[in-house]
Amino acid sequence: MTQGGEDVKLLGAWASPFVIRIRIALNLKGVDYEFLEEVFGVKSELLLESNPVYKKIPVLIHDGKPVCESMIIVQYIDEVWATKGPAILSADPYDRALHRFWAYYVDDKWFPSVSAISRAQTEEAKAEAVEQVFAGLKLLEEAFQKCGKGKGFFGGDTIGYVDIALGCFLAWLKATEKMTGIKFFDEAKTPLLAQWVERFCADVAVRGVMPETDKMVEFAKMLQTKFKAAASAK
């Protein structure tokens, strides 16, 4: 009922998957916004003011009021601009519960298992971490069938809540694939997801905000150098 006001700002950074989630959601709803890019390694006054508890991006500032935590922001966008663009979450309570569960799974279980690969100290630990990721992808393939009900996205005909939750990591995952040789989305292992990846990245709501793989590789290398330097400085 309440139409969104004109004043929409997003505090973020181009490389952050959590920020990409918000940009996709805003694009789906056709909402114009001012993108305030944080400088890497420096937290702006506005960020510290708007998110005093976590001091993290993304923060959506709508008519001066800050909203924090990426999937909370996505739900807010879906609710405020309910009459614009496709629904990000279905109106059916059971579907909503199912999609919310899978978004939790991505954040609490699956993406941490991906991060574990780069943190693994031994080849054995790395192999184990990779196995975990693939086990998770199998579950996500099944989830795709359940949620998408034979359509092109977890959300059905259009990008939805779980698509956003998982899809935001694709640039990072593609960069990791390039750097490690591991193929996460294998047509032979998870055919539905492999097709979904291409479909998602090609979508008009995603294209402009998904970083190019080479740029992500450069960024990842920069981060690795930084962490190595910090670790050896101790």
Added chain:
Amino acid sequence: MASGGEVKLFGMWASPAVRRVEWALKIKGIEYEYIEEDLSNKSTSLLEYNPINKQVPVLLHKGKPIVESLVMIEYIDEVWNHNPILPEDPYERTKARFWATYSEGKCRDAVGKVYFTEGEEKENAIKYLEDIVRVLDEELKGKRFFGGENIGFSDLVLGWMAFWLPVAEEVASFEVLDSEKFPWFASWTDNFLQVPVIKENLPPRDKTVEFFQNYRQQRLAA
């Protein structure tokens, strides 16, 4: 009004995550069948309905399972509209959900750390927990509940702290609930436990202390 027979809850009596779902069901006056699980010997039903986490709580509605207590409470609130748990206004809803994720993302780990550490590690864990509680205390300034005059989503999700934090303090011998340091938070714990639907739906204190004493001993010995 809210029919029974079609709602089942798989739980464990000492679990805070289970209890918060029961509070939500009671607020709505929903009849449900409660199934107590022995977590050392999980039922085939539980494993069938929650194959991924294999945990309680699991809510079954008309045979369809819902997992994750926060997801369950939102589901309950959406299916049964009376006695609303989440606010209507989208901005207020973001705040309700924010404090709910703060509970699960920050508070639980913080309490867990104090439980399962000793010596200097434990001292640091206590300081960290105090910082967490300070944030909650500041948020509660001038408010009776996180939800305002009445309990809401954040209160239900954070409510475990009102009962299980004092239990932790007794079991692991520490004190964080200081009404001088954190007056608003301390009042909130008192007020929350006085709400009839909460007061009438808590596990027995002695049994709970004993349960967590055993749990802590097992973990520390491992």
